[in-house]
Amino acid sequence: MKKKTLLLIMVTSIIFLTGCWDMVEINQRIFPYSIGVDINEGGDEGKYLVTISYPNVNAIGKNPSQEEQVYIISTTATSIFEGSRHLATRVQYPFYFKHLRVLVLGEELAKDEVLVRQVMDGLNRDFAINKKVQVAVAEGKAKDLIETKTERQEVIEGTIFSLLINDKASARFTSQTLTDFIKSTDANGVALVPKAISKKDEIKISGGALFKKYKFIGYIGELENRAISMVKEKVNRELVETEHNGVTLSYSITDLKSNKKLITTEEGMKIRISIETEGALQEYILEDRPTINNDEILNSMERAVEKQLKKELEKTIEVLQQKYNADALGIAEYLSKFHPRVWREVEKDWDTIFPDIDFEVSVDVKMRRRGLVR
Structure with a gap:
């Protein structure tokens, strides 16, 4: 009796077993x-x-x-x-x-x-x-x-x-x-x-x-793409070059934070974009020049990099607004997430509103490291 029961279970289980009928070998x-x-x-x-x-x-x-x-x-x-x-x-x-x-x-x-x-x-x-x-x-x-x-x-x-x-x-x-x-x-x-x-x-x-x-x-271009990446906080490491006292200054970004803020004025909508970066001095000629231990020199370098980045950001915003009328900065997404009431008011006319938005850009640069040579 036990043998018959075991045999019945085995035969029944076969019905519910599936095979790889459509299997294809990896080399095929x-x-x-x-x-x-x-x-x-x-x-x-x-x-x-x-x-x-x-x-x-x-x-x-x-x-x-x-x-x-x-x-x-x-x-x-x-x-x-x-x-x-x-x-x-x-x-x-x-x-x-x-x-x-x-x-x-x-x-x-x-x-x-x-x-x-x-x-x-x-x-x-x-x-x-x-x-x-x-x-x-x-x-x-x-x-x-x-x-x-x-x-x-x-x-x-x-x-x-x-x-x-x-x-x-x-x-x-x-x-x-x-x-x-x-x-x-x-x-x-x-x-x-x-x-x-x-x-x-x-x-x-x-x-x-x-x-x-x-x-x-x-x-x-590459610099315009970099500016967009900075606004969208997608910069991990990047090298910024500018001129300082007639010499090429290289600044390596190691950390970046970006913030957008809506400001409503009588003239219309204003977006304030704030960029904060930390990084290291990558390259600068020291011969016949004061040491970089001088805080005044260091602050002057930071201001030079800020000026360069702000110029790139403002130029990129102008290209996106006036040449392409393309919101690659993600302003629409920012408004829909953090200011839904405002977005509902402007959503239908966004193509005509975006080119006329007033942007205010600020950049804060910090050189935390100056390398082995001072």
Whole structure:
């Protein structure tokens, strides 16, 4: 009786056991780490030109069997996913986008709001794609950027991805993930994406591309990007150079705090931006000059750096207000969070109000360290 009962339990349990019926071995998948999307200039076989790069697994390891580290293929299609299906007929295994690292938008495609929305919406809805994908805009074609072969090509993650995540040591560009891009656009109507430049055997990430309501409207330089990063408190370490008594003065920022304050006046809305920094003296010629132990000299240096940073901030604000009418500083987000009543009053007319806002900028610089040489 016990044997029959045990046998019945074993047979019944088999019914509820599941197998890996759809399992695919890791060596039977292709893992792209970069996708470039351009406008198909021909337009006959789809509006997009999709370029995918993926590592050659046979070139990885101590004893690689092949020299070519990266494969790059392109096709025209009506969407990124249709493009991947087209390309799947030309490669040995199917694509698996779980480990996708970088999305590069071509300059001409980025100018089309509808196409950008379609690309972002498709990637955001797909459950397999990591939403931390880094977004960049190519100065020119995304295909040309991805096809650039550098001398220091990283096989696993790719040169572009390695450069994009390296903004922690500099504020000359601001890394932007797919999620951040969508959130920033929804909150402020504006997103700032790194600009990628391809020159011969080198890729450079410099400055940023401004998007307003999912449409590329223009580029900003490295110093303007730094000013925006300071206002949004996204500066970790940065080097500021200015002139002091005819000599180049280098100041290394090690800590930064930013504060925004709404001031209502009879003339209208005013935003006060206060920046406080701490850092170290990085470089300054001492020959035939007083020692930096002199507090008067040190204070004078701090004022020189304050003047330089304030000038950069005011110039950047002017560019954002008058040239682009783009709230990349996050003022709309600040008002909606901390002054909701005011935001409800100005939200509908924000495009006409933002260019006329009065900004008051103050910068406080402290040199806490002066290095080994005094």
